[in-house]
Amino acid sequence: MQADDQSLVFEALRHSAWLQGYPDDLVHRLVSEGRLVRLNVGEWAQAEGDDRPGLSVVISGLLHSYCAAPGDREVLIGLVGPGSVIGHATRYSGGPRLVTAVCVEPSTFLELSEEALDRIGSQAPHIWQAMAGFAYAHMRSAVRMAAEVISLRPRERIAARLLAFHDHVQSADRHVIKVSQELLGEMMGLTRKTINQHLSNFEAAGLIRLGYGKIELTDVGGLKLIADRVV
Amino acid sequence: MQADDQSLVFEALRHSAWLQGYPDDLVHRLVSEGRLVRLNVGEWAQAEGDDRPGLSVVISGLLHSYCAAPGDREVLIGLVGPGSVIGHATRYSGGPRLVTAVCVEPSTFLELSEEALDRIGSQAPHIWQAMAGFAYAHMRSAVRMAAEVISLRPRERIAARLLAFHDHVQSADRHVIKVSQELLGEMMGLTRKTINQHLSNFEAAGLIRLGYGKIELTDVGGLKLIADRVV
DNA sequence: CCGAAACTGTCACCGTCGTTACAATCGGCT
DNA sequence: AGCCGATTGTAACGACGGTGACAGTTTCGG
Numbered sequence: 001m002q003a004d005d006q007s008l009v010f011e012a013l014r015h016s017a018w019l020q021g022y023p024d025d026l027v028h029r030l031v032s033e034g035r036l037v038r039l040n041v042g043e044w045a046q047a048e049g050d051d052r053p054g055l056s057v058v059i060s061g062l063l064h065s066y067c068a069a070p071g072d073r074e075v076l077i078g079l080v081g082p083g084s085v086i087g088h089a090t091r092y093s094g095g096p097r098l099v100t101a102v103c104v105e106p107s108t109f110l111e112l113s114e115e116a117l118d119r120i121g122s123q124a125p126h127i128w129q130a131m132a133g134f135a136y137a138h139m140r141s142a143v144r145m146a147a148e149v150i151s152l153r154p155r156e157r158i159a160a161r162l163l164a165f166h167d168h169v170q171s172a173d174r175h176v177i178k179v180s181q182e183l184l185g186e187m188m189g190l191t192r193k194t195i196n197q198h199l200s201n202f203e204a205a206g207l208i209r210l211g212y213g214k215i216e217l218t219d220v221g222g223l224k225l226i227a228d229r230v231v
Numbered sequence: 232m233q234a235d236d237q238s239l240v241f242e243a244l245r246h247s248a249w250l251q252g253y254p255d256d257l258v259h260r261l262v263s264e265g266r267l268v269r270l271n272v273g274e275w276a277q278a279e280g281d282d283r284p285g286l287s288v289v290i291s292g293l294l295h296s297y298c299a300a301p302g303d304r305e306v307l308i309g310l311v312g313p314g315s316v317i318g319h320a321t322r323y324s325g326g327p328r329l330v331t332a333v334c335v336e337p338s339t340f341l342e343l344s345e346e347a348l349d350r351i352g353s354q355a356p357h358i359w360q361a362m363a364g365f366a367y368a369h370m371r372s373a374v375r376m377a378a379e380v381i382s383l384r385p386r387e388r389i390a391a392r393l394l395a396f397h398d399h400v401q402s403a404d405r406h407v408i409k410v411s412q413e414l415l416g417e418m419m420g421l422t423r424k425t426i427n428q429h430l431s432n433f434e435a436a437g438l439i440r441l442g443y444g445k446i447e448l449t450d451v452g453g454l455k456l457i458a459d460r461v462v
Numbered sequence: 463c464c465g466a467a468a469c470t471g472t473c474a475c476c477g478t479c480g481t482t483a484c485a486a487t488c489g490g491c492t
Numbered sequence: 493a494g495c496c497g498a499t500t501g502t503a504a505c506g507a508c509g510g511t512g513a514c515a516g517t518t519t520c521g522g
Contacts, residue, residue: 128356
C-alpha cells in the first residue's frame, strides 16, 4: 500500500463509527495488516458462503447489501457506505455470511483476513471487543428494522426508514438521501406506487422535497411525529 | 450456588447452541463466575437501558422478548428459552440494551456481570469470540426475520415463521409449538383473524394440526414449499 | 446534441388484510 | 363440579396496497 493510501485509510477508519473510542494503536495495526482492494460497479464485495473469510471495511464508494430470504429470493437490506464493516470472520461467528454486498459505485475496501485478525488480536486484544461491537451494531439495526416492518403501517414505515437513513449517514448533506423510489420500495416491501403516493403526500405537507433519484428531508421533526404515529 | 445447581447449570451451558465448540474450561469458568438468579412470571429479566449490565444465560423457563419500535410501542420479537443468551455487556457493545425480556414462566438464569466477563477474559480469551459469536447469531435471526417480513406475503410469512420456531427449538417435541394465535399475530404484524384464516387453511391441507394454544407441525416439507413460494 | 435508459407521476381494478363484533370452546382454579 | 378467563372460529364491511400499464421527465453516454 502506498504511503498516501495508508494515511487516507487511517483517516477513514479513525472517523468510522465503528472504531470510535478505540486507541490509535489499534487503528494503525488494522491499516498495516489489511489489504487495500478496489472493486468496480457490479462486483461483489462478498457473497454468502464465499471462500474469502474475514472483514472488509468500506473506505469509499457505495454498496447495496442483500439478504437471502426463503425461496431463493434476495431482498435489499440496506445501503453500505464509507466506514461500514461488512463480512465476518467465519471462525468467530460460526456460520456462512449473512448478506451479499454489491458495488453500485466504484469502491475501495480494507480487507482483513482471519489470519490478519489473529495477528492483531495477539498484540491488541481490543480487536475482539471491537468485533463484538460491530456485530452488536449490526444486530441493533437489524432488530430495529424488523420491529419497524412488523409494527408500522406503510406510511409510518416510510417515515421511519427515511429517518434511519438520515441518522445512518454522518456526512454534511445528510438531509439529502440518494435513493430512487423504486429502491426504497424494494427495501421495505412496498411497491413503487405506494412509496410514491406517500412521498407525494409528505412533500405536500412540506416534510420533504422530492428530486430525481433523491429525497431531501426538510422537516425531520415532522417526520418523527409521523413515524411515532402521533400524526 | 449449591453443588447440584452447579452441575445443572454446567449441563445447560454445555448443551446450549451458544457454546458448542468451546472448551469445557470456558464453561466451567462461566459457571463459577456467574450468579444464579430466579425470576417469577411477569418479572423482567432485563430492560432497555437498565443498570444491570452483563449477560444472562437462560437455564430454564421461558421469556418473551420485546423490542422498542418508534412511537413508544413494543413489539414481540421472539420467544426465549433455555440455552439462549440475553442482555449484553454495555462496555463492549456501546449502547443501551436492545430488547426487553419478560418471564412468562418461572425461570432461572446464570447472570454474568461485566466484571465477571473481564475476569474470565483475562484467563480465557475465548470468551470474546464466544460473545462475538452470539451477537452474530442474534444478528442472523434478526436479519432473517426482517427479510421475511419484507419479502413474504402473510401466507408465506406464517409458514416461514412456524418453521423458524421449529428450527429454533432442539427439544424432543419440537413439532409442537406452544404459542397462541394471538401471539403469533403480534409477532409478525398480522391480526389474529388473518393468522387464524391461514392456519385453518394449512390445517385443511394437512400441514399442521391446531390445538388450544399450540400448533403441531405434521408436514414440515409442505410448509417449506409454501414458505419458499413454490406453492 | 441527441437518443436510450432510468426515474417519476398517475390510473382503474381487484384482492387481501384490518376493524369490530359475537358465539363457541378449552383449561385451570376454587 | 362449576365458573371464569383465555383462546379459537367466523362474519360483514371498508380501506389500503398490489398489479399492470402508460406518459412525462431527467440523466448520462456516445
